[in-house]
Amino acid sequence: MRYLFAPKHDVVVISYLGHFDILLVWFFAKLRRKKIVWDAFLSLYNTVVEDRKLVSKNSLTAKALYALEWLACRAADTIILDTHAHGEYFATTYSLPREKVRTVFVGAELEKFPSIEHKGDGQKKQLDVLFYGQFIPLHGISVIHEAALLLKDEDINWTIIGEGQMADSFANALEKKPLNKLNWIRWVQYEELVAQIHNADICLGIFGDTEKASRVIPNKVFQILSAGAPLVTMDSPAIREIFNEARSGVKLCEAGNAEDLADKILQMKAELASLSLPAHTALRNVISPSSIGKAMKRICMDTIHGKQ
Template sequence: MTVCYFGIYDPVFGRNRVYRKGLTENGHAVLDCLDRSRGITKFWRLWRKHRALPPYDVMVVGYPGHLIVPFAKLIARGPVVADLLGSLEDAETLSHGAGFWRRVKSALIDRLAVYFADIVLLESEAQESFFENKFGSSGKYRVLYTGADDSVFRCDSERIEERFVVLFRGRLTPESGILHVLEAARLLKNDPLITFRIVGAGPLLSRARETITKANLMNVELITERLSEERLRALMCEAALSLGQLSDNPRLSRTIPHKAFESFALGIPYLSGDTPAIREAVRDGETGFLVPSVSPEALAKKIQELRANPALLRRVGEAANTEFTSRFSPGALADALLSMLRKN
């Protein structure tokens, strides 16, 4: 099958990278038709680039691409698959604090994208239910998990077990639960074997630094600089436990963060707030661990329990890695995508 990957997407964004890699590795041709120019110039350039393409079987509008879906449908030579992941309006409202007119604009873009697409790819079954309630049950929705690039997220050597490193990676935002993580670190500050490694920056960086200083959290490493893939992988591979999202933002009930799949790929046990979406990937006590989303006390208790049970951690890490290979690897996800296309 030949796939035209079309739009204004970010080629290194997880979903685009994983799906394109999987399709190519499975022997399918991927034709990139990409332009990220500002303003309306991108439409003209995309039209010209598309005209020069050889025949293809299906067009996939990469993420982000909500805005470009109607244009893609206008010029496509085959079915249009829109990889929306989730709702633009939902993200603008619950994560970005957008004003009224920006929310109205994003709501219109959402509706047009759903209307013009032949198939809509979403990140979770929880997102699918959300879309059915918001936009109607059109039969277009398909769940395709994000996965991770296993050529990047791999551990080449055994973890040294001198320290119990608890990793939190991601933007320091209210919805990430970073302040709950720091409170758990405060509760465990007297345990000399547990180290919290926080890799990221964002709106709550100054508050995080203030909290670390005031509470004298010597058990917290804060790394804020942008890291190469190699350095990030090395830091992640030293971790005994990887933390997920730990707040009660309603949007988290239907999202699965990239770091969940990356942790699976690395064989690092993943500990997350308990939400409907994350339960699609994590079986508590088998392929990961779940705690109440807004409870530093429960988080601290679970970390202590897991530090005292290295055999369980090893077993869960191995099971998570096996689950990654069968469900979340580039090859597995490319197969799932092609199966959806053949059934359409």
């Protein structure tokens, strides 16, 4: 009810995990003749049911999640997703007009992930490779472990930071096939991530072969780009929205393919000395909070004026 007495405004913006919020606000927004922009970010149905497979598609939970998201999509005048590929999924899954779904990259906080000259040296013997993130299917932690095993005779130090759904299976895999040069850190403070990135020669993105993995660009990829570090990640329609494989400081490998990942790591190692570092400087403006804010404002203005 407090919304009815809210100050004068032009549009209502509902943020991530606003599935219930948007249904509650919809009626009152209509009373005030205000349109709604929903920053959906991701699909709960896809995450829980299709990607992480925490419940069966035929379960009541799955059906309830789908119904909730279907209703939320119809309550919104405009829906924002993080990539065009993700937008296509929403439009198809929930039978939405494609123009109703808009795209804004996740981006990164440039001040927290400053770009510095990278220490990579293609002539040095030892290579430091970093992965950090949640251990969820789309990240492909098992692919990273398999690639590390393939490169076990190379002088590579692997730093793995994170835990989550796949942590137990990763721990079991390490027990069966240990790697002496792999350091698994369960957690570091958010503020410490940039130091980990700067201390690495190569940073890893995601490698899962799930459909969701092909549609998203995780926040950590933007953080690595902001920090100017060499990046190896999976090739996908989503990542191609930012750059192609020819870009300096980036290697794209086949999803779920440990051999290709290992090969791309060695290719990047050979090219480190010749990289124009810090890498990705031109991309920092594209992924900055300022650019993200301008894109959000443009979408809000289009929604207010009925432009899709």
